[in-house]
Amino acid sequence: xxxxxxxxxxxxxxxxxxxxxxxxxxxxxxxxxxxxxxxxxxxxxxxxxxxxxxxxxxxxxxxxxxxxxxxxxxxxxxxxxxxxxxxxxxxxxxxxxxxxxxxxxxxxxxxxxxxxxxxxxxxxxxxxxxxxxxxxxxxxxxxxxxxxxxxxxxxxxxxxxxxxxxxxxxxxxxxxxxxxxxxxxxxxxxxxxxxxxxxxxxxxxxxxxxxxxxxxxxxxxxxxxxxxxxxxxxxxxxxxxxxxxxxxxxxxxxxxxxxxxxxxxxxxxxxxxxxxxxxxxxxxxxxxxxxx
Amino acid sequence: xxxxxxxxxxxxxxxxxxxxxxxxxxxxxxxxxxxxxxxxxxxxxxxxxxxxxxxxxxxxxxxxxxxxxxxxxxxxxxxxxxxxxxxxxxxxxxxxxxxxxxxxxxxxxxxxxxxxxxxxxxxxxxxxxxxxxxxxxxxxxxxxxxxxxxxxxxxxxxxxxxxxxxxxxxxxxxxxxxxxxxxxxxxxxxxxxxxxxxxxxxxxxxxxxxxxxxxxxxxxxxxxxxxxxxxxxxxxxxxxxxxxxxxxxxxxxxxxxxxxxxxxxxxxxxxxxxxxxxxxxxxxxxxxxxxxxxxxxxxxx
Ligand code: B12
Ligand code: SF4
Numbered sequence: 366x367x368x369x370x371x372x373x374x375x376x377x378x379x380x381x382x383x384x385x386x387x388x389x390x391x392x393x394x395x396x397x398x399x400x401x402x403x404x405x406x407x408x409x410x411x412x413x414x415x416x417x418x419x420x421x422x423x424x425x426x427x428x429x430x431x432x433x434x435x436x437x438x439x440x441x442x443x444x445x446x447x448x449x450x451x452x453x454x455x456x457x458x459x460x461x462x463x464x465x466x467x468x469x470x471x472x473x474x475x476x477x478x479x480x481x482x483x484x485x486x487x488x489x490x491x492x493x494x495x496x497x498x499x500x501x502x503x504x505x506x507x508x509x510x511x512x513x514x515x516x517x518x519x520x521x522x523x524x525x526x527x528x529x530x531x532x533x534x535x536x537x538x539x540x541x542x543x544x545x546x547x548x549x550x551x552x553x554x555x556x557x558x559x560x561x562x563x564x565x566x567x568x569x570x571x572x573x574x575x576x577x578x579x580x581x582x583x584x585x586x587x588x589x590x591x592x593x594x595x596x597x598x599x600x601x602x603x604x605x606x607x608x609x610x611x612x613x614x615x616x617x618x619x620x621x622x623x624x625x626x627x628x629x630x631x632x633x634x635x636x637x638x639x640x641x642x643x644x645x646x647x648x649x650x651x652x653x654x655x656x657x
Numbered sequence: 658x659x660x661x662x663x664x665x666x667x668x669x670x671x672x673x674x675x676x677x678x679x680x681x682x683x684x685x686x687x688x689x690x691x692x693x694x695x696x697x698x699x700x701x702x703x704x705x706x707x708x709x710x711x712x713x714x715x716x717x718x719x720x721x722x723x724x725x726x727x728x729x730x731x732x733x734x735x736x737x738x739x740x741x742x743x744x745x746x747x748x749x750x751x752x753x754x755x756x757x758x759x760x761x762x763x764x765x766x767x768x769x770x771x772x773x774x775x776x777x778x779x780x781x782x783x784x785x786x787x788x789x790x791x792x793x794x795x796x797x798x799x800x801x802x803x804x805x806x807x808x809x810x811x812x813x814x815x816x817x818x819x820x821x822x823x824x825x826x827x828x829x830x831x832x833x834x835x836x837x838x839x840x841x842x843x844x845x846x847x848x849x850x851x852x853x854x855x856x857x858x859x860x861x862x863x864x865x866x867x868x869x870x871x872x873x874x875x876x877x878x879x880x881x882x883x884x885x886x887x888x889x890x891x892x893x894x895x896x897x898x899x900x901x902x903x904x905x906x907x908x909x910x911x912x913x914x915x916x917x918x919x920x921x922x923x924x925x926x927x928x929x930x931x932x933x934x935x936x937x938x939x940x941x942x943x944x945x946x947x948x949x950x951x952x953x954x955x956x957x958x
Contacts, residue, residue, distance in 0.1 A: 532842060648892060649841065649845050649886050649892060649895065650845075651842045651843070651844075651845035651846035651849060652842070652846045653845070653846045653849040656849050656853070657849040
């Protein structure tokens with residue numbers, strides 16, 4: 366799975382301060398650390414980018430490109446910042462993201478065509494996040510059809526099902542896995558991506574990793590092409606490289622409902638089984654899901 | 658073709674909690690089907706009905722709420738006896754006097770009242786502290802100690818204070834009420850934590866009961882899901898019986914304060930709804946709604 370490093374995020378206080386002071390050090394350290402850890406892309410999350418969108422975006426893109434050759438995922442809802450970012454990228458960037466929202470269809474999708482980029486298209490619509498699998502399908506079919514009309518081929522489209530926190534809605538977490546599995550039939554040739562860490566939003570910090578990692582394997586089994594993720598999580602990168610086949614096998618078995626003798630497993634293995642069950646919505650989530 | 662009514666299969670069973678001692682013992686929960694699904698299996702114990710008794714004279718009650726208890730309001734023992742005469746299966750003694758925002762009565766005084774009531778009446782006793790997380794530690798551990806062996810149902814025990822209170826209840830032989838703020842994930846978390854040191858057969862869940870029109874649907878859904886998860890799907894951290902402490906919630910509503918009839922309907926409809934959702938104990942304020950619920954449970958209406 367292609368990993369897009371998520372750490373350069375304007376919400377982070379370090380990043381925000383560095384941008385205000387135009388201090389390249391923090392940004393470059395984060396870019397370098399993620400590149401060294403094995404990222405395939407660097408996500409540059411600018412948020413709404415209200416002030417000086419062009420100047421700031423260009424400065425950030427150049428700052429990152431000063432230390433790594435990796436391509437950049439330009440992540441903002443502001444079309445002005447987006448265009449400035451795409452223009453400045455040396456490698457073919459990822460436009461992150463467009464959606465089924467009217468403003469996005471009108472302002473973002475044409476940019477993907479104009480700069481010949483890969484483009485993330487999420488299932489969001491003017492009404493927000495579709496509440497079930499059928500309405501996700503309806504939304505994505507419509508937006509991808511429009512992108513095709515604009516001349517963007519399926520091969521350049523990375524579909525984002527929108528991941529909700531498991532602490533908020535377990536059913537939707539499970540359905541996103543099903544949705545990813547249906548994409549190959551629905552829209553042949555499209556790729557896919559998710560904001561992986563969103564699944565553990567709202568969960569105590571020290572417990573987030575195992576949710577992210579387990580979910581990555583579950584989605585990967587159904588063909589997920591890429592994920593915006595915490596690549597500084599070493600176990601996540603190792604799992605993704607296939608270095609922990611026993612864990613992957615356990616997660617698959619749990620997904621298939623095969624009987625598993627917990628007592629015969631190590632604590633780490635037990636935790637992966639319990640986490641898979643929570644992400645499959647088989648057991649009710651609580652912050653203490655690893656304790657029972 | 659012959660018609661066959663669909664029958665659900667259940668992989669779990671609610672825990673059966675016994676409260677009170679000796680001849681007073683009352684069993685709660687233990688059902689292996691959803692509420693009122695007599696056609697699918699066994700409901701070991703019918704839902705139990707409790708009436709509220711305060712440890713000090715009530716403030717802010719309407720005239721018609723006071724009426725049934727008018728001679729006994731200053732005497733918790735007499736009030737408790739009266740409540741049993743009015744048909745309650747058990748009583749719910751509220752230690753409102755201990756509230757630091759009110760009279761802030763000391764723990765030992767409150768504990769003495771509980772002891773007196775528990776020894777004087779022929780039913781088990783539910784005891785609710787003031788709900789102040791810090792003061793409740795003091796009050797409820799004292800109650801547990803002074804009433805050792807009475808097998809009270811003590812609460813609320815919350816995420817913030819469960820350790821000392823649960824320990825005292827365990828040491829002195831009582832059951833506890835695990836309370837969480839209208840959130841099924843937090844409910845489960847507290848259960849999981851409690852179960853590490855406390856037996857399932859001595860815990861009752863209080864998910865908070867909101868009144869009709871004031872968020873009752875939250876309480877309904879949480880109780881219903883708790884039963885689905887515990888009794889239908891067999892999650893053993895969610896099988897404890899449920900208490901719906903709804904009388905005082907309903908009494909706070911604008912509608913209940915406006916007229917006697919409206920107040921009665923408000924409490925009765927909330928009570929009936931939460932019975933259907935799966936509550937195993939109802940805590941009511943009005944004898945008239947208690948009577949109605951009894952008739953519902955006995956299948957008379
Ligand atoms: C109904 C209800 C709501 C309704 C309120 C509808 C209304 N205003 O009429 C809605 C869904 C809007 C709501 C929202 C929230 N609620 Co609310 N709510 C309840 C509930 C279920 C019943 C309260 C009630 O109406 N009682 C009957 C009336 C007659 O009594 P009352 O006390 O006078 O009720 C008023 C106040 O309680 C007030 N109110 C309701 N919620 C909150 C929350 C806060 C922080 C404040 C200051 C006031 C307030 O509105 C009521 C009507 O005027 C209680 C749980 C409970 N069983 O007590 C939680 C409860 C009061 N809510 C809570 C919370 C956390 C919230 C939110 C902050 C949730 C959020 N994260 O957005 C918001 C904030 C709302 C606000 N700023 O007023 C907590 C408060 C915890 C605390 N001690 O701080 C409670 C105890 C439940 C819980 N533990 O989660 N709530
Ligand atoms: S009566 Fe209760 S459940 Fe029905 S709409 Fe009003 S608040 Fe919601």
